[in-house]
Amino acid sequence: MDESLYDEFGNYIGPDIDSDASDASDDEDDLPSPSASPSASAAVSSPDDHHHNRQVVPMDEDVDMDAQIVLAEEKKYYPTAEEVYGEGVETLVMDEDEQPLEQPIIKPVRALKFELGVRDSTTYVSTEFLLGLMSNPSLVRNVALVGHLQHGKTVFMDMLVEQTHKISTFEQIGEKHMRYTDTRVDEQERRISIKAVPMTMVLEDGNLKSYLCNIMDTPGHVNFSDEMTAALRLADGAVLVVDAADGVMVNTERAIRHAIQERLPIVVVINKVDRLITELKLPPADAYFKLRHTLEVINELISSFSTTAGGIKTVDPTAGNVCFASASAGWSFTLQSFAKLYVKLHGIPFDHNKFAARLWGDMYYHPDERVFRKKPPAGGGERSFVQFILEPLYKIYSQVIGEHKKSVESTLAELGVTLSNAAYKLNVRPLLRLACSSVFGSATGFTDMLVQHIPSAKDAAAKKVDHIYTGPQDLSLVEAMKDCDSSGPLMVNVTKLYPKSDCSVFDAFGRVYSGTLQTGQTVRVLGEGYSPDDEEDMTVKEVTKLWVYQARYRIPISKAPAGSWVLIEGVDASIMKTATLCPLHVDEDVFIFRPLHFNTLPVVKTATEPLNPSELPKMVEGLRKISKSYPLAITKVEESGEHTILGTGEIYLDSIMKDLRELYSEVEVKVADPVVSFCETVIETSSLKCFAETPNRKNRITMLAEPLEKGLAEDIENGIVSIDWPRKKLGDFFQSKYDWDLLAARSIWAFGPDKQGPNILLDDTLPSEVDKSLLNAVKDSIVQGFQWGAREGPLCDEPIRNVKFKILDATIAAEPLHRGGGQIIPTARRVAYSAFLMATPRLMEPVYYVEIQTPIDCVGAIYTVLSRRRGHVTADLPKPGTPAYIVKAFVPVIESFGFETDLRYHTQGQAFCQSIFDHWAIVPGDPLDKSIVLRPLEPAPVQHLAREFMVKTRRRKGMSEDVSINRFFDEAMVVELAQQAAELHQPHFL
Template identity: 90%
Template sequence: VNTERAIRHAIQERLPIVVVLNKVDRLITELKLPPTDAYFKLRHTLEAINDLISTFSTTAGGIKPVDPAAGNVCFASACDGWSFTLQSFAKLYVKLHGIPFDHLKLASRLWGDIYYHPDTRSFKRKPPESGGERSFVQFILEPLYKIYSQVIGEHKKSVEATLGELGVTLSNAAYRLNVRPLLRLACSSVFGSATGFTDMLVQHIPSAKDAAIKKIEHIYTGPQDSLVVETMKDCDPSGPLMVNVVKLYPKSDCSVFDAFGRVYSGTIQTGQTLRVLGEGYSPDDEEDMTVKEVTKLWVYQARYRIPISKAPAGSWVLIEGVDASIMKTATLCPLHMDEDVYIFRPLHFNTLSVVKTATEPLNPSELPKMVEGLRKISKSYPLAITKVEESGEHTILGTGEMYLDSIMKDLRELYSEVEVKVADPVVTFCETVQDSSSLKCFAETPNKKNKITMLAEPLEKGLAEDIENGVVSIDWPKRKLGDFFQTKYDWDLLAARSIWAFGPDKQGPNILLDDTLPTEVDKNLLNAVKDSIVQGFQWGAREGPLCDEPIRNVKFKILDATIAAEPLHRGGGQIIPTARRVAYSAFLMATPRLMEPVYYVEVLTPADCLSAIYTVISRRRGHVTADIPKPGTPAYIVKAFLPVIESFGFETDLRYHTQGQAFCLSVFDHWNIVPGDPLDKSIVLRPLEPAPVQHLAREFMVKTRRRKGMSDDVSANKFFDEAMMVELAQQAAELHQLM
């Protein structure tokens, strides 16, 4: 799972990919594979990685596959202190034999189905008639195996002879060492500890200057033709200062944080006064901005901090003194600029924080301390979200149980140092619809001068994910946006060109369409209130009518609108709440459903535990999608989907039923509709009894509403106008007569 997510993330961020195959020593010492089998195992691993790269790079494109012959694969054993690429190994042969030949040509022949023919001293695709191994096995794995077997066999004479052949002599004291340290010394003397790895990075990872153009196009939110962008793309140390802060590290006493960021242009110095622009900043809305002074700078290397006085463009630097207003990421720029500055976009993650828990201090008087601790948690954990619900409880959202566990440990011990009570974990839901609205829903503004009519229906499959992953953007020109929806989702030209907004934000999985006809509606008046209607739609999409959870996968169409001609009668205060109310009523008339988050779970297990795992997963409403043997090992990999709300205690349960032999990893994968109708009032929920599967949606909705301090049921009067209620009653009566 981790490799898959790392590759997907790298491709999303348009980063070059290199691979380190670590723990190669385990193929020799633990799995005891013969060299040929070890080669197939390594080749299979690389093929799997290339499959993932080709699957994910359909959207980004231009990502090179990994290939040892190209030099972007490194073989290593960190435990035994060695690493090499084919190129560094070929260099070793050049050095040993003292013959001046091109090591790169040799390296290109050391991978794949290529064999060495000693009689003609050439490499060919066909094996020699007398039989022989592939070049990788013969020239790389066999010497490696030889060193390992002789050192582990503790045969001093043969070890000396082999190392002598490879041009390495060890002192007598070295041979008195235990097996492990001797192995480490021998291997690192022959292959070099990090030479292969470093060579690979130098060759395949572009420098800050070379990568700047691609990077800026991807992460800078402003126009690409400004002066600032030019200096950032040139990585110019004398240009205006632009720094992208991406992470906050706490000081040892956890009272304040240091900001870690990349200088894209200009030079940052101690004592400099800067503007700190938060994630909510834009040239039109400058509220999220503070002015701070840089007090200290360091180069941050693992656990060491090297103090510096200035850092030019292209460097990563740790900054003290600017963290007070930063929550997750920030942009640092000079106080006075000749043109508008935009921010670097916030970080994107390929998982969501869907598990939440409520906290309160054991001693109520310590609430301010806990609130301060929660602010620090939000700074320290990039994916953690802390907020205060309307009911007054403080909630923390994280990606899973372990994540929340770490957060709570830090909250208690580092950031607030107070004893905290925690509620049982719950999950965030989404609200969606299954059909089109059964009738056109309308709502009038409080002053009775405006009326909006809307319809809700589900979005096409895959569209919500495309919007969230940035495959399509609302900022595109009208024509480009229209073409995307026409070609990929078969929308008609009119609908594709009349998209008003995505919601609840720019990358929200809902769409607002203007489906009115110019012959029926005055478009000028409608466009005058467009912003207000969009705001109402986005407010509604942020907290839906069922239980105040976000709406997902819904298309809202404006079918008709009567707007007052005088600007006084069509202000935001009239239009925004009305737009939200009509969106809600259209939503409730379209068979609303709850959606729950689902984990993708991968379980590593011996074959004899498979049946126990199936039982544990099916008991929790999960289903297994595949169980496949892991090549080259006696283990199996079980892949499954498991609703997040059923995942609490899953790992403990799994270990208990498999005597601790199975190991699982889970990550958020998708949203799924909860079985049952959340608005079915005939369902009776009995306390302390698990609800049957068909009643789950109702149970989740009612419990979520109770937790948020709302009434048990969605009241129709709140969202439907009187005229609408009358129309609904008439429809019901007509239906009754027909029956």
């Protein structure tokens, strides 16, 4: 080894280079050597000759290119973009980053795992057959499945899905139901439904005729009753599901009331009948009384609610509008379908309808005479329902559960059912499910009930349109909707929005009332604020895709005829809650479908902010999507800048926050402690006439405030009385029901803060004292000021409720320039505030109605828990036929946070409660009493609560602690108040 080739550290340095050659190279100033290639020589030539030299130097094709000397700046490491992509591709070279390093150049596909889907969606009928039925609205039934929590609506849908799809919705090993319409992951985890989900199924009736049934499975929890409202708007009938053991519960009652308000016929499914056998262990005769009592309670509710909302038929098993079922065991029947089963088993030709008519009530079978009578036979006997229906049902259950294989085989053989040997090795529940489904067959009785008692989409259209369409009823467009005409002008009512898999946009779900909706069609999207006079809330969109929504999968279609439910892509951008779709060009004015009217209010609210302030835009966009996804959720920004969400209860807000964090904004969000909405009211008439002058001193309005009559605010909110009625009809209503004098009844100007607001503005001026023409000229401005004030009261910017404002006097300038809206509107608001403050103002708080189901030994603990939260019991009674007790109570919403946990803790988890907003109640104490001292970290006495709530609400909203009187009273009014206070020898506001 030659050591001269290495340095002292062992690094290879190579042989010595001739120093003369190196010096010569330096002297030539790095010019290329004669041995350099022509291209290298050309590279160091003058700039002017550079291009010329590159062109004229000849290249020897035989020269090995790898052996040539190429300068570093001309060395080519990668192929050019033109060589890779071709000459027709535009390429850009960017010197700076156009996006942050955290953002990928090619974004990955964003698919959130929040929905469950199925790969195999094979049905027993073809898609073509289903779409063919859609084009015949006489064969379409649109219904909503409603009822209380855990009464079996979703499992009942599972039973229907299993009968129409080639899948099993029951896991035999784990003995769990699939809950097919619970498509969200959190629904499966919580074991409750959160969203209303539709399915379109082809069901056969008892004559094997096929009908297209659009069925919407709705949540049973009272907090999610807004989903039920959206479903009932699209439906032509309500299927009320009631647990046979629990009977009528709080949400059952509210579902009945809401269905009647929507003028929908009601049919009943008494589900979980087997609970009477396996859990309550009632004898057959007692089970009959339990079922009869449940139906009697339902009929009482239907009769009581129908007095104000039109006649709705009561339910009767002999009429065929009551179905008995156990969805978990896979069976259902009506009296008519059970009578058909007897005809099939005995082979005796008789009229099954006449037989079914004798299977309910006090009817007894006399075997000697082979007749039915209302008196029992000699020696006693059971009622026909017990003898012919319950006793065979009890026999099947008792033998499958407790007897040996041979006795079960013989019993089933008598019923014409034969099971395999492998079936008898199953556990009890799968075996019972298999045996019962084999005996009773498919749900033809349920289909018969829908066909006979729920009108078809064509037959129901006239009544439906008359109820929900806000425009005149004598237009040709309305006639097309009432005829369910697929060739008429397009009219679609959208009531629900479902998110895409990436939660970036929504698909709209609605019902086609007339015309045919097609893909690629351009439509006008009319929002809730649209009217022919104000077209601001209107956009033009193109329908890109249409589907038949099937819970866990979708069937793409090219068109949707009248009477059908359809899922629409491409129109959601401007929709917030509901919308109306119509063609671009219509000869007549188009009005919207009435917005949803809910049976509860969002009274619980919480403030949110992102953990990282820079992510605020993402959270705001997420809140906008929350408002789209939840029909009753309200998101708004307070004056303090905080973003608040209003919902119906704790679980409702918990579901919203989960969606906000994980689906719609994907940011960490901080949440404040929940609070409640308040209202402001008065309990006396204003102590003096309050007046206010416009800023230009040209106009003056005098007003008085006083409480409304009891029940009037609720009538306005429930739509029993409408400001749109003719003046004579409106006057007659107030005169007859609330004993108003005729002049006042016909002088109502407006309700506030909107058309269904619980406040009234009326003109109580006299023509001899006030120029009515000038007053009517500024009527709209005064109404706007009144509604503005009713929307944000003077105490803590909360809505005013239950107050009647009377205009007593008005001095209006004759020149239009001096009585413009800029002068009148704020003045009307200020005089309304001053009249309000002079009428002994009070705060109102929302109150929950709480229904608690508990064992008898836990009732005492429930009283204790309620008393600590300002609650009181209104009813305490046993539930018939069960060992449970029902405790009904009222609890202020502000005291209800953590109530359910507290209740479970004190009853060892044996009590279960449901809470729903019921009414507004006045908070004890005077909110304007400055003598009250609020001490931090100490509970306030009951009489100090109003002051505490007002002060803390004003602090939270960034307002001063006390009401500023100078903002609402003119100087002359302040002087008059001071004089009055001096006369009474007591301080007033000053």
